[in-house]
Amino acid sequence: MHLNFEAFIGLRYLRARRRNGFISFISLLSVIGIALGVAALIVVLSVMNGFQQEIRGRMLAVVSHLEVSSYDGRLPDWQPLQQALARQPHVVAAAPYVNAQGLLSSGGNVRGALVRGIDPASERRVVTLGDEMLRGKLESLQPGSFNIVLGVELARALAVEVGDKVTLITPQGNVTPAGMMPRLKQFTVSGIFKAGMFEYDASLAMIPLRDAQVLFRLGHDVSGVRLKLDDAMLAPQLKAELAGKLAANQVASDWTDMNSNYFRAVQIEKRMMFIILTLIVAVAAFNLVSTLVMVVTDKQADIAILRTLGASPASIMKIFVIQGSVAGVLGTVAGVAGGLLLAFNLGSVQHAIEQIIGARLLSSEVYLIDFLPVDVQVTDVGTIAVISLLLSLLATLYPSWRAARTRPAEALRYE
Known part of the structure; x- marks a missing residue:
């Protein structure tokens, strides 16, 4: 009351x-x-x-949850490492890759690019970029085909479409009597993707894994192994667990490290x-x-x-x-x-x-x-x-x- x-x-x-x-x-x-x-x-x-x-x-459509690489950019004898990583808890897929920088040229247009060598079958299990193809297919990147898949903004800057030729200029040069000459290789555009992030659409180019190993003189080595987890939020935890299991020259980095800023x-x-x-x-x-x-x-x-x-x-x-x-x-x-x-x-x-x-x-x-x-x-x-x-x-x-x-x-x- x-x-x-x-x-x-x-x-x-x-x-x-x-x-x-x-x-x-x-x-x-x-x-x-x-x-x-x-x-x-x-x-x-x-x-x-x-x-x-x-x-x-959108980042995780291009960037893997976890990557294991080496400090010098070369990971020899990577197949046993890939198998061991695939057996880790929460890991659902693993894929090798090659990362390198290069210049792409077509018809007087030149653009810098992050060149990534991939195995299409393994890559599809790690990231969903294969589902973001506007034209062509990721499976066109077969060894020895020298095909290339470009981001939509990169393709627009180079003024190329599927079926056109682009020239990849690599920093690893050839020594000639005239001095050091850059290595050039012509690729055929077999696909164009749109990840929805300008950073990747304007700079990422993918080529077959074996072609990248040959072009960048890696032999049978790769740059690293990419992993997909059943929960992306567990990546920092798994990275910490792997820290004591990797070799001295190997390092693990997760997707939050790659985009920490x-x-x-x-x-x-x-x-x-x-x-x-x-x-x-x-x-x-x-x-x-x-x-x-x-x-x-x-x-x-x-x-x-x-x-x-x-x-x-x-x-x-x-x-x-x-x-x-x-x-x-x-x-x-x-x-x-x-x-x-x-x-x-x-x-x-x-x-x-x-x-x-x-x-x-x-x-x-x-x-x-x-x-x-x-x-x-x-x-x-x-x-x-x-x-x-x-x-x-x-x-x-x-x-x-x-x-x-x-x-x-x-x-x-x-x-």
């Missing part, structure tokens, strides 16, 4: 009257501010989660955006302080009458805590609902804005992807809601405490 009395008074004060309509308007602005801050937090964190997930998925930057940006947007919610929540202080000042006579009727200071304090908390709850609920609605329809919003301004908001060359991915995580939404409610509750404490200290005699002296 005591709580019902306090709740009744607190909720009654939320309704505007003719003489305190301005105060109710300020309360409404506080609620709107909290809602906008909460919605912005949900949308931004969901986009950053989606961006990270999308880029990770990117993932570290994303995590830092996510934390900073969370802090900045939380401050926006805090500003909106603490607007309730000024609103409740104005309410307390306006209700001095009411508070004094309630005190003379027997209401305790704790009851007075609860009345204004309830009033401010209800505003915080309304703002939080509205913000969560609006944030989720906007997050799940962000693609349509982006498309509409692009139609209005007549330009693309995102460029794949700058942002790696050309759309706004969304990954709404329940933990993020819950954390945001709890923080908003706590900040709203904290904002009510000082005005409520000030109301509880009201002295009935002084408050009624000039009434």
Whole structure:
């Protein structure tokens, strides 16, 4: 009954009257501010989660979960090592590879490229790049065929299509009477892939493993062995376990090492955006302080009458805590609902804005992807809601405490 009395008074004060309509308007602005801050937090964190997930998925279409290589770039007697690695826990596939740098030339167009020698059958089990082929097939990279598969942006820069010829210039040169001459080999473009990441689409070229060994004078050696795990997140753990089992000149690296700067930057940006947007919610929540202080000042006579009727200071304090908390709850609920609605329809919003301004908001060359991915995580939404409610509750404490200290005699002296 005591709580019902306090709740009744607190909720009654939320309704505007003719003489305190301005105060109710300020309360409404506080609620709107909290809602906008909460919605912005949900949308931004969901986009950053989606961006990270999308880029990770596209990276793992090209980059293996784990690689074992040597410090000098040559891994002799690699077949027993590949078999031993394939027997490790959580390893589902293993594939040898050759990595080297080269120049590709066609019709006066020259581009630098990362040349990767692969065995198509093994490579398909390690990464999903074979499913990203726009034209041609990965299986065209058979030993002795001297075929080459290019990223779509690299093919566009060289102005070549499937069936065209490109010349690969390698840094390993031939000594001639005229001096050191670079080695040149002509390849036939047999496929074009699109991984969805500009970095790989513009620089990666794949050739048969045996042709790469011959071209780069590796004999039967390879650059390393690529592994696929049943869970990509276990790669750092398996790398640590392999550290004591590998030879002195061998090293293991996982996909997080290969892209550590990117993932570290994303995590830092996510934390900073969370802090900045939380401050926006805090500003909106603490607007309730000024609103409740104005309410307390306006209700001095009411508070004094309630005190003379027997209401305790704790009851007075609860009345204004309830009033401010209800505003915080309304703002939080509205913000969560609006944030989720906007997050799940962000693609349509982006498309509409692009139609209005007549330009693309995102460029794949700058942002790696050309759309706004969304990954709404329940933990993020819950954390945001709890923080908003706590900040709203904290904002009510000082005005409520000030109301509880009201002295009935002084408050009624000039009434």
